[in-house]
Amino acid sequence: MTRVALLGGGVMGETVLGGLLRGGYAPSDVVVAEKRAERAAELTERHGVDTATGPDAVRSAEVVLLVVKPQDVASVLAEVADDLADGVLVVSLAAGVTSAAIEEALPEGTAVVRVMPNTPARVGQGMAVASPGAHATDAQLELVKEMLGGTGKVLVVPEKQQDAVTAVSGSGPAYLFLVAEAMTDAAVTLGLPRDVARELVTQTLFGSATLLQESGEHPTLLREQVTSPGGTTAAALAALEAGGLRTAFADALTAARDRSVELGG
Numbered sequence: 001m002t003r004v005a006l007l008g009g010g011v012m013g014e015t016v017l018g019g020l021l022r023g024g025y026a027p028s029d030v031v032v033a034e035k036r037a038e039r040a041a042e043l044t045e046r047h048g049v050d051t052a053t054g055p056d057a058v059r060s061a062e063v064v065l066l067v068v069k070p071q072d073v074a075s076v077l078a079e080v081a082d083d084l085a086d087g088v089l090v091v092s093l094a095a096g097v098t099s100a101a102i103e104e105a106l107p108e109g110t111a112v113v114r115v116m117p118n119t120p121a122r123v124g125q126g127m128a129v130a131s132p133g134a135h136a137t138d139a140q141l142e143l144v145k146e147m148l149g150g151t152g153k154v155l156v157v158p159e160k161q162q163d164a165v166t167a168v169s170g171s172g173p174a175y176l177f178l179v180a181e182a183m184t185d186a187a188v189t190l191g192l193p194r195d196v197a198r199e200l201v202t203q204t205l206f207g208s209a210t211l212l213q214e215s216g217e218h219p220t221l222l223r224e225q226v227t228s229p230g231g232t233t234a235a236a237l238a239a240l241e242a243g244g245l246r247t248a249f250a251d252a253l254t255a256a257r258d259r260s261v262e263l264g265g
């Protein structure tokens, strides 16, 4: 199996690690470099992986996964640049940071692939979107797709689309969790017990996403099928439109896209 160094063992680092292990990687194939010692120990205990400093982790790695905050990418690259193995593939999961900026910080010709994952990868239902940098080969892109297979779906797009992708699928789970929270609170306000409200909301989101996925039908059609003339749904949708839901989503995704561009500096 490909030898992997994972730099940054936070929320997304552990999520990707879980996906690798689910996809057939052994804990001995992966070494993690994580700044916080207690967090590194936690990852060893939970997943059985070794931890090391950044330079030690990358020395024998064929693939280096960069999973630190965008603001920390430059410093982590400076830390490991001299220790990268020949022919290494660097895969960055950092929002906003371009493959060109990473290539610039590494030895000439280093292969880079930029990826935007999301947290449903924790349960194997992630959406990861990959874009090859200037020096990544088709075989390296295939390797990335294969490596991320255990996290869920993987799509390849031109890198110029990555800031918009980040706004949609990268940050997207947070919007839907906010909807779940808001619906649950509203259900409690209507008098339902909280555990019942939570189950109704969770299964409704899960069922609706599954229907959208499996039917292949347009969301407008599926929405219309729920909306009986003069009924309850029409009343609710009118209130959501009056509350500016569509504009709020358009503004939210634009703000996320703009922030991604900004993080790329």
Ligand SMILES: NC(=O)C1=CN([C@@H]2O[C@H](COP(=O)(O)OP(=O)(O)OC[C@H]3O[C@@H](n4cnc5c(N)ncnc54)[C@H](OP(=O)(O)O)[C@@H]3O)[C@@H](O)[C@H]2O)C=CC1
Pocket: 007, 008, 009, 010, 011, 012, 013, 033, 034, 035, 036, 039, 054, 067, 068, 069, 070, 072, 075, 076, 079, 093, 094, 095, 116, 117, 118, 119, 170, 171
């Ligand atoms: N969370 C998400 O849903 C998604 C995140 N991403 C991207 O993934 C990346 C990581 O995000 P996330 O996991 O949420 O962030 P976290 O802050 O949870 O994880 C980053 C980890 O890296 C550590 N770290 C910082 N510098 C170094 C270093 N030099 N060597 C080793 N470890 C280091 C941090 O320690 P410390 O906290 O002490 O700095 C922290 O534990 C980001 O770039 C983000 O844009 C992409 C898509 C979705």
Ligand SMILES: O=C(O)[C@@H]1CCC=N1
Pocket: 095, 166, 170, 171
């Ligand atoms: O909020 C963030 O910046 C990261 C990137 C996408 C999801 N979380």
